[in-house]
Amino acid sequence: MLKIIVRGGGDLATGVIHRLWGAGFKVLVLECAKPAAIRRQVALCEAVYQGSAQVEGLTARLISSLAEADAVWEHDEVPVLVDEAADSVHAFAPDIVIDAIIAKRNLGTSSTMAPLVIALGPGFSVGADADVIVETKRGHNLGRIIRNASAAPNSGVPGNIAGYSKERVLHAPCAGVLYVVHDIGSIVEKGETIATITDGSNQVAVKATLSGLIRGMIRDGFAVTKGFKIADIDPRKEELANCFTISDKARCIAGSVLELVCRYAQEKQK
Known part of the structure; x- marks a missing residue:
């Protein structure tokens, strides 16, 4: 089984984690000590504050060391470790590292961290920072897999919903x-x-x-x-359920990440 680390547990990262978990992959989530997600109802990083968090059938559980991860996986849950600097990457020796912090800049991810390093959104360069980038900007290219360029720069303008941005x-x-x-x-x-x-x-x-x-x-x-x-x-006042479910944007990005992970798994088996 592949060993996968996801840096970050916000709402977009949670979409990725949920999709990987649903496909049967074991994931270790690395978070900071004080996550600042605003879509808290669909952010597994809330486990840092509460000890555990649930999103659409998936439970994330806070652990204090890598040694506790196996017990969490045995219960079909996802372990969350506070490790903002990703110091545990060396000891865990993952096959894949996914930077899903969405900080609009690189917070320490390197293409040397694992055989496959995937970064989400702007702030990364293919080669030095990651092997591949997934576009996170809404629009025609959302979820596009980028192998020889960079994601669209951060515009600072939120996506348009019902005429409001x-x-x-x-x-x-x-x-x-x-x-x-x-x-x-x-x-x-x-x-x-x-x-x-x-x-x-x-x-x-x-x-x-x-x-x-x-x-x-x-x-x-x-x-x-x-x-x-x-x-x-x-x-859209009628969209209450959306507050508690993974967004279309997160699912689109997650699909691209799953594609990359599955392709890597196939190639590794050859």
């Missing part, structure tokens, strides 16, 4: 500790306070930029910096 994503207006007023799944109106940010004696309200459904919200009590991505509003 930049308005959908909210960023912290200041630094401080965020406290949730309306969490994921709540329907809010434009101008309504959905969270507050407190820095000492100062409290700043974060207001909805449009009416809709809160699809993503960073964890209550999370310390944010100014400009930090903190929430996502979907203008």
Whole structure:
């Protein structure tokens, strides 16, 4: 059985992990100590805070060392290890490493980490950083496998949903500790306070930029910096179920990753 490491456990990474798990592959997830996913209901990185997390039938379980991974796999679950620097890669000796952090830049992944290194999105170069890149930008090329170039650069503009783009994503207006007023799944109106940010004696309200459904919200009590991505509003109020299921974008990317993994497995058997 192939040994696969996925760096990152956010919502797009979770789509990849779920697809690999569904295909019968064993996956080890490496995460940072304080994950900042806003689509928390579909992000396996929540296991870092809660000890475990469930997304569409898959359970991820936090472990404190590589030695605990086998017991988690025996229960058909996915182990999550806090290892932001990927120091455990050498000891684990994976066949495949997938960088699914979606940081828009390389946070230490190298093509020397495994026989096959796959990177998702911009910030990587084929050759030095990874063997292959998967496009993560919405549009015609979403999920395209790139072997001799780079992914599209980060535009900073969210995908368009029901005519809304930049308005959908909210960023912290200041630094401080965020406290949730309306969490994921709540329907809010434009101008309504959905969270507050407190820095000492100062409290700043974060207001909805449009009416809709809160699809993503960073964890209550999370310390944010100014400009930090903190929430996502979907203008389609009827799409409540989408808050709790893997997105079409994540599934598309995951399909491309599974294709690469299966091809590698076939070639290894020859």
